[in-house]
Amino acid sequence: MVGIGLPYAPETPTPLAATHPLYQRIDVVDIEGLPSIVKSTSLNWIGAAKRSSVNKALRDSLKDMHMLAPDATAARVRLTARWVGSHTPIRIATRNRASVTLHYRLVRIDNGQELFNREITTSVEGGGVEASMRGNGIARAAIATNFASAANCLDRAAFGSAPADCALVPKFSVSVERRR
Numbered sequence: 001m002v003g004i005g006l007p008y009a010p011e012t013p014t015p016l017a018a019t020h021p022l023y024q025r026i027d028v029v030d031i032e033g034l035p036s037i038v039k040s041t042s043l044n045w046i047g048a049a050k051r052s053s054v055n056k057a058l059r060d061s062l063k064d065m066h067m068l069a070p071d072a073t074a075a076r077v078r079l080t081a082r083w084v085g086s087h088t089p090i091r092i093a094t095r096n097r098a099s100v101t102l103h104y105r106l107v108r109i110d111n112g113q114e115l116f117n118r119e120i121t122t123s124v125e126g127g128g129v130e131a132s133m134r135g136n137g138i139a140r141a142a143i144a145t146n147f148a149s150a151a152n153c154l155d156r157a158a159f160g161s162a163p164a165d166c167a168l169v170p171k172f173s174v175s176v177e178r179r180r
Contacts, residue, residue, distance in 0.1 A: 002057055003144030004064040004151065008168035013152040016066040021158045026067045027075035027109065030055045031102070033083040038139065049140055061147035067154065077115060080105045081150070084119065086139055098138040099123040100146045106154060116157050120166045122146040126174030141174045 004013055016023045031054065038049045049057075058081060062068040069075035084101035099121055106116035122145040126138035145168060153166035 002060045002064060003141070003148035003170075004061055006144075006148070007171035008145070008148065008152075009171055010163075011152065011168075013065060013148050013155065013168075015064065016155060018066075020066075020155070022067050022077070022154060024066060024069050024074055025076040026062055026079050026106070026154075027069050027072060027077070028059055028062055028079045028081075031058065031081045031083050035083070038086060038143070049136075049143065054143060057144065058147050061144070061151055065151045065155070067151060076109060077106050078109055079154075080107075084121075086142065096138060097123055097125045098142040100139070100142040102146050102150070104150050104154075106157075116154060116162075118150075118153060118162075118166055120146055120149050120153070122149055122167045124170050124174060138174050141170070145170050 004015075006012070031051075034051050034054060036051050038051075038054060059068060062079070082103040082105075084103055086098065086100045100123075101119060101121040103119045104116065105114065107114050122142055124138050124141040124145055126141065149166050149168040152168060153162050156162040
């Protein structure tokens with residue numbers, strides 16, 4: 001579920017240089033309000049992702065961007081994320097779209113000053129014959145896109161150039177097939 005390295009518009013997130021103010025400086029806590037199992041739809045009995053794997057994906061995304069602090073002593077800021085929700089319409093079709101919304105807050109550890117506060121909604125389109133597998137695949141891709149969007153926006157915010165809408169648009173689609 002890590003979207004770093006995949007193509008997006010208007011830009012693709014790139015790992016930070018060692019001179020960036022957020023380079024290996026972010027501590028991250030588990031996502032608030034995240035269900036124990038994220039499901040693509042309320043009718044889906046098979047979950048798209050477990051809470052532990054979603055939290056790991058956020059950490060891995062920050063690590064791939066060179067933002068995650070190697071330990072608590074290196075961290076200067078703390079990122080908190082709150083799960084707002086996900087939506088995958090129930091459709092009888094071979095394509096569908098999933099959206100995910102998270103709220104991110106970045107604060108200085110030493111004095112609690114808020115540096116970043118944004119809600120980000122991302123969407124991904126995908127296809128596949130089996131509806132529940134397709135829904136789960138595009139839900140995971142929407143989560144990965146959301147994490148990539150947050151990392152990209154944090155990168156820009158450090159220099160005062162964060163876009164009004166942080167959501168990146170994937171230049172890819174998801175195709176989910178059952179392996180035989």
